[in-house]
Amino acid sequence: MTEIIISLKNKVQINLRHISLKDIQKRHEFFVNLSLAQTGMVHTVDEIEFHTHETEEKIKDFLYNKRGLWVIACDSHGNVIGEIDIIKKNLVRIRHNGLLTIGILPEFQNLGLGTLLMEYALVWAKEQGFLRVELSVFAGNTAAKKLYKKFAFIIEGIRKNYLHHADDIFEDDLMLAKYFFENNPNSDNQLKK
Numbered sequence: 001m002t003e004i005i006i007s008l009k010n011k012v013q014i015n016l017r018h019i020s021l022k023d024i025q026k027r028h029e030f031f032v033n034l035s036l037a038q039t040g041m042v043h044t045v046d047e048i049e050f051h052t053h054e055t056e057e058k059i060k061d062f063l064y065n066k067r068g069l070w071v072i073a074c075d076s077h078g079n080v081i082g083e084i085d086i087i088k089k090n091l092v093r094i095r096h097n098g099l100l101t102i103g104i105l106p107e108f109q110n111l112g113l114g115t116l117l118m119e120y121a122l123v124w125a126k127e128q129g130f131l132r133v134e135l136s137v138f139a140g141n142t143a144a145k146k147l148y149k150k151f152a153f154i155i156e157g158i159r160k161n162y163l164h165h166a167d168d169i170f171e172d173d174l175m176l177a178k179y180f181f182e183n184n185p186n187s188d189n190q191l192k193k
């Protein structure tokens, strides 16, 4: 992929391309903004890294070690507004697994971008020979669960009370996976809602 131009449901055009070293600053700004929105994020606002250092290390490690797929979505000003990645595991016995994460800024959500990024990433994963793509999602993240259900991810496990929001308010974390096996060995645990 050099660059793909897609049109969202509101007709806004977005560029999709693979991450590169020139994206450090913009990707950092994106991550801070996504973190400030808090949905689907583990860290609190106080724990956000406000320096580019962490993003720089992450991108360099990803590129130099060929960790997998990392696609960014940019608006017409060149700002990163979304991303998806699938990280490979290198050990022989687990290298058929990919770990997927996705995030889109609030003003660009529910416009079809998550679906387009997911379609692209899962085609890539299948072509790469992955047999299983995994991710985790907070039980209360309705939008994300809808997206994953659409792509036939199933529930493999639940980390009960994984998140501690406040006092006695906890939230479960769901561990999901999508299979590319001919016969899905785990097709029973459909994601309900």
Ligand SMILES: CC(C)(COP(=O)(O)OP(=O)(O)OC[C@H]1O[C@@H](n2cnc3c(N)ncnc32)[C@H](O)[C@@H]1OP(=O)(O)O)[C@@H](O)C(=O)NCCC(=O)NCCS
Residues within 6 Å of the ligand: 039, 040, 041, 102, 103, 104, 105, 108, 109, 110, 111, 112, 113, 114, 115, 116, 136, 137, 138, 141, 142, 143, 144, 145, 146, 147, 150
């Ligand atoms: C989860 C996320 C990636 C979904 O991306 P998106 O671009 O909004 O998804 P789409 O527009 O392609 O919508 C996918 C489905 O979810 C539904 N959906 C999207 N936003 C929704 C919302 N706020 N409430 C209910 N359903 C929603 C859409 O209706 C669509 O279903 P349909 O195709 O049957 O109509 C995006 O909301 C996001 O980045 N959220 C914040 C970070 C996050 O939660 N990341 C995932 C962590 S596990």
